[in-house]
Amino acid sequence: MTAPAESKRGPVVQDWALAFVVAVIQVGAGRNANLRQTGVHSLDAFGYVLLLIGPVALLLRRSRPLPALLVTIASCAVYLLCGYGYGPIFVSLVIAFISAAIVGSRWWTYPLAPLGYLALVWPLPTMVGHPADPWLAFGMIAWLGVLVAIAEGIRQRKAVLVARRQRAEAARRDEEAQRERRASEQRLAIARELHDVLAHSLSLINVQSSVALELFEKKPKQAESALVAIKTASKDALAEVHTLLHAIRSGSPTAEGCDSAAEPVPESVPARGESEGAQDNSGVRAGARAPAPRSPAPSIEDLDALLQRTRQAGLPVDTRIIGTAHKLPSVVDVAAARIIQESLTNVVRHAPGAPAAVTIRYAADSVEITIDNARVTGTQSKSGPSGGNGILGMRERAHALGGQLIAGPRPSGGYRVVARLPSEMGAPEEA
Template identity: 85%
Template sequence: MTAPGESKRGPVVQDWVLAMVVAVIQLGGGRNANLRQTGVHTIDALGYVLLLVGPVALLLRRSYPLPVLLVTIASCAVYLLRGYGYGPIFVSLVIAFISAAIVGSRWWTYPLAPIGYFALVWPLPTLVGHPANPWLAFGMIAWLGVLVAIAEGIRQRQAVLVARRQRAEAARRDEEAQRERRASEERLAIARELHDVLAHSLSLINVQSSVALELFDKRPEQAESALAAIKTASRDALAEVHTLLHSIRSGGSTPGTEEAPESGAERTPESANGRRDSERAQDNSAGRNAGVAEARPSAPRSPAPSIEDLDTLLQRARAAGLTVDTRVIGTAHKLPSVVDVAAARIIQESLTNVARHAPGAPAAVTVRYAADSVEITIDNARATAPQSKSGPSGGNGILGMRERAHALGGQLIAGPRPSGGFRVVARLPSQEEAK
């Protein structure tokens, strides 16, 4: 890697080398050209100084391109008006003109070409007694045209290079922004998945532990059932967390994700959820340290939640003492995996909220199939038992359910019922092109 000091020294060295080469050409070539011409003034000390003015001025051509060009024009004018004759003194003028045309404004630089021609070639030298050769005057016009064309070509090429660099930088920034957005979506998907895996089980554990504490002395048989439900829920939660961590570490796709809606759309957080839920049904065991693998049995794997089998989906909630009725309207049909998983998660989260905020209240789950959508309704009546004080009431459950529905192109409405209780209604598209 080049140090900043070295990158700055490079152009300075180039300018010094260029100035010395031009000085040698102008001093040696100017002297030889002057000796071969007749009727010209012999080069004296002033002539040599004028030959050196241009090369010295070129040292500042990057910082002050237009002043350097004016200085070289002035030195050439004085040189020719003194009668020294034509020679390579124009080399520094050509370099100064190209530098000014490339770095500075063309509207200040290009007009100096005809002005310099009038002052140095024709007609001003003729008016002061130094007539120019007609062929020389004509040839200088052609050379000035070529010089302007060269300067404009270099300028356009630099403009193209700058535009290309800007496009590359914009593409790099856009790629970085997309990378950050994908990382943010992935973090959101992981956070939602952890919430889905843990919130349902922990809420049931919380409710059942409160029941067990209240009934431990009065009704030990019911307390035993509550403790058994806690054991089952905690075991299943550990297995699901185990599987989720393995899915996050592996980061690979699993069979079944082909059902996710793609059609050129970007991968949504729901896609990540669908893949991870599918991995629960496919993977065997992972995420354990090698040292304790033999001492601990493999954690059971929970299948991906699905609304095709509502009894299995609601088994844990019912085992925790929640009364849930189910109803299916319409002809059930196969749903895309991400839609099926999202619907199951919405049902689980809604029942978790019932168990947390209205323990003892019966719930009803209705699944209505349509040609291009599926509608899930979760109702709970007013609680028939006193509200439990088992935990905080705040959470992100409804927000997470709404995000799931919106990510798939659906909608979710949640709020109190006029007759009491609470209702959650989610409508999700059931077509492959759904987003």
């Protein structure tokens, strides 16, 4: 049997068991109480039916609490008005009242307590010739107050439990939303890092391959240099992708793993099936292997080294530093280097041959990076593929650090990218 069926079966069994116990109490103890009282009508078949109506009505106390309470009040009223003696017939009435007060509306349930007192204790029984004992009438008032207090206490306790469950459910949903948000941010970070790693190298490879094809027959020496540059760029790109995958598999932060470029991958790389087979045979072999040494992350401290590959691709890049250079936080330094690389990649891709200039302006609390490229003239001008994510990724990098980035055409022609990043982090750095 499934869990929902078992959960529904439990309350039904409890209601039937409760109705049976109340029926035994009301019939057995009611008969004894009626025999010990004088001046009352002897129990007959109708009296026993009235004693059983209340327990039967309790079967509806969950689904129809108010009708069940009205039926028990009516059975008790008829029982007393027929002249039968006071007894445990009130047991079903008490249970039905508490159930209706907990499950149903208190505004419909609580007024029935004084109405039931008027109809069952005083003055209606006295008016029809069945006066109640004064002490009984006074005691019933006290018991009704206790009964209402018990019902309200249970109701409030139930409300507290429901509110607690709702808070726990809300906390669980919030935690799931936070996990989904973190996972989404990690996916975006991985996509941005893959773009930054591959776009620059592939753009340079594209330019150098075009040069090699044009000079292959006329100037084989220069074509050979272009092929060497292609080999170097592809090898470096493979090393950086290898570093990114290593960071993801080892669980280290994405930005740290990606921005710390890996050491070059050996010429012989094991095939996918071989590496997976080795991992399967060794169990935790991959996890136990020490991480390979990595080369330094890209940095704007050495612009010549950062721009070396771009210049080798034939793009003339001028540099200018304004202000006193000072040490930047690693995340800011890496982000600035990535922005410069991506901007120059766009120049190579969309404006090949156009000269570019990189200006770094150091201030007390910020660093500003400006990348300009001149207007493209002649046959070198071309429109590269549109719809890329380069500018979006650069803007995300800047905003993540509390900076800003503006990119757009220059009035005099060409294109300009300006990024302003904080030179100090207010909180401990996170990868």
